[in-house]
Amino acid sequence: MAKLKLALYWAGACGGCDVAVLDVNEKILDVANLADIVFWPIALDFKYHHVEAMPDKSIDVCLFNGCIRSSEQEHIAKMLRAKSKVLVSFGSCACFGGIPALANLTTRAEIMERAYIEAPSNENPNKTLPQIKVSVPEGELTLPELFEDVLTLAQVVPVEYFVPGCPPTVDLILKVVNALATNSLPPVGAIIASEKSLCDECDRKKEKKMISKIYRTHEIIPDAERCLLEQGLLCMGAATRGGCGALCVKVNIPCRGCFGPPPGVKDQGAKLISSIASIYETKDEKDIARMVDEVADPAGTFYRFGMSDSMLKRKRVQGK
């Protein structure tokens, strides 16, 4: 079989997904045997003009991680879509928005203001902000336009497969590599993880399941054997797709939902609110109010990774 042409790209990303691919350790040699990597900024020195010159659909598979929040990221997403036979939305940012999508709880203006002007470590007396076009003595410089909203890859181009995770686990990555090697990819549109929620994978003992107090994670040291939700910690596992091996829960911290909503659930945050509210033991209004207070940051916790993929998508931007 001729070697596959493989491309990997990062948009609004942190590099974690690229490093996760390298985490397959010696199996990277299997990947090298299977494919010629034609574009991978973290590891190889191919430029955008190399990709531009490729014929359409000449890349067999492109693993695209990172969210879309600038005109350049959108442009490269469209370019790689055109040049690739199969485009994989790789990692939570590309699939659901990821952590960078928490920026949808603020505004572009506020972000620019904070990052370039207000931040204590800045030295910017002229309050200069990045511009899309600027003239310098030698010529002109350009920068991409930052979008107001953080978008998922699929909100910008059609995508064949989704591999969730922050980052996707090595097991999952090897599953994808194997499917490519044996030409046995699932039907188009598949999310390559488990078809059940995390609770299914989690070994902890589930007993009473009703709670009368919600704790923030620093307030208690949980029992390592019992269900975290039952102990009053906000574990998102109830409305999160499994497939990660319950890694976080295994080290005694509650799940934060990086694998996105489980099958059949459209909005992860809404499902989480519903799941958690349904296990409140009390019907007393004062107790309920207290327990609502105990949830420190509903929007940022229930949509930690899935803001762009949610129904509301962002905080309202109110006209000034």
Next chain:
Amino acid sequence: MPLLKKMLAQFGVEDKRVRLDWVSASEGERFASIVNDMTEQVRALGPFSRTDGGKHG
């Protein structure tokens, strides 16, 4: 509901835009009065728009 409202507030959705009531099929008058109340409440708040202009701000 209180949990949902707390979260919606973080999204900029005012408390008065969300309401949950249980009304049986036989409570016609009560249904009408609740709908009228809610309509007036939301009208007073004005139209809701998520963004000023979408991805390009």
Next chain:
Amino acid sequence: MKKVTIDPITRLEGHGKIEIFLNDDGSVANTYFQIPELRGFEKFCEGRPVEEMPRIVPRICGV
């Protein structure tokens, strides 16, 4: 003035672009290094619970 663009810079974490302006004799007149990305951690971490920071800020850089 001739311009040489290096885009993207590679084999490190992050996005970057380098524009090199050349004089007629081929010597470098000036070079500009630009960062074409911003995610806004400095802002969107505000309002999040402090104990969640160790689960949010490692996503600044996964390398």
